[in-house]
Amino acid sequence: MMGQAPQQPVGTPRGGDPAEHHPYAPVVALNGVRKAYPLRGGGQRLALGDVTFDVARGEFACVVGPSGAGKTTLLRCLAGLAMPTSGTVEFEGTPLRQVPAGVGVVFQDYGRSLFPWLTVRGNVDLALKARGIARDSRPARIAEVLASVGLADAGRAYPWQLSGGMQQRVAIARALACRPDLLLMDEPFASVDAQTRFGLEDLILRVREEFGVTVVFVTHDIDEAVYLADRVIVLSASPGVVTEVIDIALPRPRDQVATKRDEAFAAYREHLLGLVMTR
Amino acid sequence: MAGAVLAGEGRLAPGAPGRGWGLRYGLRLAVLAAALALWQALSAAGLIPGDEFPSMTATVSALGHLAMSATLWAAVRDTLAGWAIGLAIGGGCAIVIGSLAGLSGFAYRSVIGVVEFFKTIPVIAILPIALVLWGATLTMKIALVAFAVFWPLVIQVCYGVRSLDPIARDTARVLGVRGAREFLMVILPSAAPFIATGLRVSVAVALIVDIVAELIGGGSGLGAQILVAENSGPSAYPVMYAYILVAGLLGVLLAGLFTLAEGWVMHWHESHRMAAGHAG
Amino acid sequence: MRGEAAAAAGSAQAGSAGSSARAGSARASTVRAASRVAGRAATRAWLFAALIGAWWAWSAGSTSVYFPPLAKIVRTLWAQWAVGPARAQLGSSLEHLALGYAIAGLAGIGIGALLWSLRYLREATSPYLYFLYVLPAPVLVPAVITVFGIGAAMKVVIIAFAAIWPTLLNTLDGMRGVDAVKLDTARALGMSGARRTLAVVLPAAAPQVVAGLRNSLQVSIILMVVSEWVASTGGIGYYIVTAQESFDYLGMWSGILMLAIVGGAANLLFVLAENRLLYWHYGARAVEGRA
Ligand SMILES: Nc1ncnc2c1ncn2[C@@H]1O[C@H](COP(=O)(O)OP(=O)(O)OP(=O)(O)O)[C@@H](O)[C@H]1O
Ligand SMILES: [Mg+2]
Numbered sequence: 001m002m003g004q005a006p007q008q009p010v011g012t013p014r015g016g017d018p019a020e021h022h023p024y025a026p027v028v029a030l031n032g033v034r035k036a037y038p039l040r041g042g043g044q045r046l047a048l049g050d051v052t053f054d055v056a057r058g059e060f061a062c063v064v065g066p067s068g069a070g071k072t073t074l075l076r077c078l079a080g081l082a083m084p085t086s087g088t089v090e091f092e093g094t095p096l097r098q099v100p101a102g103v104g105v106v107f108q109d110y111g112r113s114l115f116p117w118l119t120v121r122g123n124v125d126l127a128l129k130a131r132g133i134a135r136d137s138r139p140a141r142i143a144e145v146l147a148s149v150g151l152a153d154a155g156r157a158y159p160w161q162l163s164g165g166m167q168q169r170v171a172i173a174r175a176l177a178c179r180p181d182l183l184l185m186d187e188p189f190a191s192v193d194a195q196t197r198f199g200l201e202d203l204i205l206r207v208r209e210e211f212g213v214t215v216v217f218v219t220h221d222i223d224e225a226v227y228l229a230d231r232v233i234v235l236s237a238s239p240g241v242v243t244e245v246i247d248i249a250l251p252r253p254r255d256q257v258a259t260k261r262d263e264a265f266a267a268y269r270e271h272l273l274g275l276v277m278t279r
Numbered sequence: 280m281a282g283a284v285l286a287g288e289g290r291l292a293p294g295a296p297g298r299g300w301g302l303r304y305g306l307r308l309a310v311l312a313a314a315l316a317l318w319q320a321l322s323a324a325g326l327i328p329g330d331e332f333p334s335m336t337a338t339v340s341a342l343g344h345l346a347m348s349a350t351l352w353a354a355v356r357d358t359l360a361g362w363a364i365g366l367a368i369g370g371g372c373a374i375v376i377g378s379l380a381g382l383s384g385f386a387y388r389s390v391i392g393v394v395e396f397f398k399t400i401p402v403i404a405i406l407p408i409a410l411v412l413w414g415a416t417l418t419m420k421i422a423l424v425a426f427a428v429f430w431p432l433v434i435q436v437c438y439g440v441r442s443l444d445p446i447a448r449d450t451a452r453v454l455g456v457r458g459a460r461e462f463l464m465v466i467l468p469s470a471a472p473f474i475a476t477g478l479r480v481s482v483a484v485a486l487i488v489d490i491v492a493e494l495i496g497g498g499s500g501l502g503a504q505i506l507v508a509e510n511s512g513p514s515a516y517p518v519m520y521a522y523i524l525v526a527g528l529l530g531v532l533l534a535g536l537f538t539l540a541e542g543w544v545m546h547w548h549e550s551h552r553m554a555a556g557h558a559g
Numbered sequence: 560m561r562g563e564a565a566a567a568a569g570s571a572q573a574g575s576a577g578s579s580a581r582a583g584s585a586r587a588s589t590v591r592a593a594s595r596v597a598g599r600a601a602t603r604a605w606l607f608a609a610l611i612g613a614w615w616a617w618s619a620g621s622t623s624v625y626f627p628p629l630a631k632i633v634r635t636l637w638a639q640w641a642v643g644p645a646r647a648q649l650g651s652s653l654e655h656l657a658l659g660y661a662i663a664g665l666a667g668i669g670i671g672a673l674l675w676s677l678r679y680l681r682e683a684t685s686p687y688l689y690f691l692y693v694l695p696a697p698v699l700v701p702a703v704i705t706v707f708g709i710g711a712a713m714k715v716v717i718i719a720f721a722a723i724w725p726t727l728l729n730t731l732d733g734m735r736g737v738d739a740v741k742l743d744t745a746r747a748l749g750m751s752g753a754r755r756t757l758a759v760v761l762p763a764a765a766p767q768v769v770a771g772l773r774n775s776l777q778v779s780i781i782l783m784v785v786s787e788w789v790a791s792t793g794g795i796g797y798y799i800v801t802a803q804e805s806f807d808y809l810g811m812w813s814g815i816l817m818l819a820i821v822g823g824a825a826n827l828l829f830v831l832a833e834n835r836l837l838y839w840h841y842g843a844r845a846v847e848g849r850a
Binding site: 310390489 | 690693800808
Binding site for chain 2: 131
């Protein structure tokens with residue numbers, strides 16, 4: 001039901017040792033991915049120029065880059081929503097041709113991604129139905145996943161009756177409902193306020209341990225990337241290519257106050273800012 | 280995309296209780312009373328001749344008599360039958376065909392020109408053909424109503440299906456929602472506002488066409504009764520106006536029911552979320 | 560969206576051709592653009608042509624009196640309506656239509672604007688306006704005949720009366736939807752009430768007013784025919800009903816086609832005028848849509 005890959009136990013806290021980052025075969029591997037969009041009236045626009053990297057099982061990878069760098073394009077290629085113009089994307093060892101069952105996606109714009117005609121439960125339920133989960137096991141799964149994002153009581157509400165942060169948590173719950181191997185997130189917290197954002201960052205770190213899911217997280221917030229990631233992948237300005245990959249050797253579990261006070265945090269931050277600003 | 284969306288007129292403003300509620304309804308009643316009184320006064324003073332336009336009291340008493348008679352209710356039933364069946368057939372076909380055409384770019388571009396053309400043909404042009412084929416029957420009325428409703432609605436359904444938000448479409452894809460489930464759970468609900476706009480207009484158009492079919496095609500119903508009354512001469516004019524009032528009330532009733540149903544089905548849509556807070 | 564895979568495949572080929580192809584790419588892209596336009600026109604027209612062709616072929620050998628061959632209908636159409644006696648009928652119909660529609664449009668916008676500015680009158684009358692809007696206008700034809708008799712006045716009155724409501728209600732609705740910032744801006748600029756209505760409110764409400772005018776046009780055409788049909792002295796409706804009653808089915812079909820042409824042409828004129836008048840609206844929307 002979740003792709004061919006065996007379920008591997010992940011969930012032990014990952015420390016700062018870079019050697020621990022590649023214990024298994026990669027979940028996704030991009031090889032020389034280029035993506036060009038056709039323009040009106042002929043011609044084309046290169047959004048991604050030759051991107052190669054892979055993401056190990058259990059890893060938390062953040063992609064940062066300036067606006068228009070092709071981050072969303074990259075994520076759509078990873079999700080199988082768009083086909084690369086050239087190069088390959090492999091998910092669990094097989095080339096991607098369509099959206100694989102083992103991938104969950106959280107879009108930036110929760111207002112457009114959550115279906116307003118369905119309740120919170122209905123939204124999660126739709127994901128379970130679509131993956132053929134038996135009717136009698138669905139209520140328990142819904143309750144479980146809603147509880148893990150702290151929305152145990154919001155099931156009957158409609159998404160638009162909730163605050164922005166709560167809506168994005170519904171979207172996360174829906175993406176996790178089918179226990180994906182890989183969770184893709186496109187600037188998921190860009191449109192919530194700062195406090196809510198910190199809460200959501202900790203939430204995503206927690207559920208990622210709980211569900212043992214590999215995460216690729218797109219953001220243009222350097223602090224957020226350093227705080228969350230095991231590895232930060234830096235894209236250049238358009239057309240995006242990988243300019244640097246930085247291992248973040250900050251200890252886990254991370255803490256909004258302690259981690260951000262760390263000198264190492266400041267060093268990563270400064271280094272990344274330099275990379276993104278000059279390009 | 281010019282003219283993609285039908286005009287939105289004819290939406291009953293929700294009359295929410297609240298501040299100014301009493302004033303509003305008081306004013307409305309006063310206007311009604313004044314209009315009726317003016318009508319009566321003009322007839323009584325002989326300013327409108329009774330053999331052209333009946334007095335208010337005569338019309339209201341004719342309406343009272345009609346309400347007791349079986350003729351009125353039979354006519355209402357016949358009119359409603361043509362309206363309902365025609366609307367169901369035309370609307371059903373429009374939803375099926377519009378969805379199919381909206382799902383593929385090629386089908387959409389092929390169909391849209393034909394649909395735009397047929398939409399501009401006045402229904403009334405089809406009436407003689409329907410009369411030749413079916414005579415003054417219920418089938419004739421149904422065919423006309425279905426034809427009249429189909430063309431504007433099919434365009435709305437097409438636009439609605441095509442207006443699916445790309446992010447909603449991507450969401451459906453990554454969730455693995457496909458086929459019939461995608462259609463019923465994602466595409467149709469997201470097209471619903473467009474379909475509702477089309478239906479709101481269709482409800483009124485269907486009634487108009489239905490009554491035209493009775494009035495000049497001779498199908499039984501309110502339209503035929505109005506014609507009978509007119510042909511019976513001035514003594515039957517109160518009855519004619521009573522029927523006209525009934526036709527208008529029927530229109531208000533059907534449109535009101537549609538608004539209720541729409542609010543119920545579309546409760547999740549922006550325009551209905553805070554209905555209680557709006558003042559008409 | 561659906562074409563994305565195909566487009567991606569196409570650009571993959573273009574990409575593999577490499578930069579050496581860049582020199583000829585300007586000419587190639589012009590050719591490609593031209594063929595795309597031609598292709599789009601062809602997709603829009605083929606079904607239409609196929610339907611007419613099918614009707615033509617299917618009816619070619621028809622001996623049914625009800626469904627004469629299309630070729631004959633077209634010939635009758637030409638003989639009757641283009642060069643023949645029915646031209647006068649067409650002229651009288653169009654005259655009534657134009658007059659009635661113009662009255663309805665002007666009165667609809669005027670009364671709509673007036674009601675918008677007189678809040679209490681609007682509150683008091685809105686349910687009755689709505690009643691008149693949903694009242695199926697054709698039922699009034701017999702009533703109007705009893706008052707105005709059978710003649711041009713009756714037809715113009717009935718068209719104007721029926722067609723006023725869509726414009727009026729849309730004007731009112733559109734004006735109510737004008738956003739407060741625009742109004743405050745106008746007030747801050749010191750515009751008088753009438754000036755505000757003309758210079759700010761009416762243009763802002765224009766898209767919806769135009770939508771109302773379009774509906775009014777369709778209602779006008781229907782009422783034009785109904786009035787001629789019921790009270791026959793002349794016009795397209797009169798022509799069709801007399802042809803049908805005298806079993807002249809060729810004449811009836813030619814009248815139907817004529818009516819379709821009138822409907823199509825009126826709509827076309829309307830759209831052309833609308834695009835001229837509202838180009839700013841659609842322009843702004845197209846830009847928003849692309850973002
Ligand atoms: N459907 C499309 N058609 C044509 N060009 C596109 C399309 N989608 C994206 N692009 C172009 O590709 C480039 C990369 O876009 P993308 O949305 O991936 O950037 P991004 O890094 O996500 O930017 P942001 O941080 O603003 O979200 C941009 O220059 C954009 O204009
Ligand atoms: Mg983006």
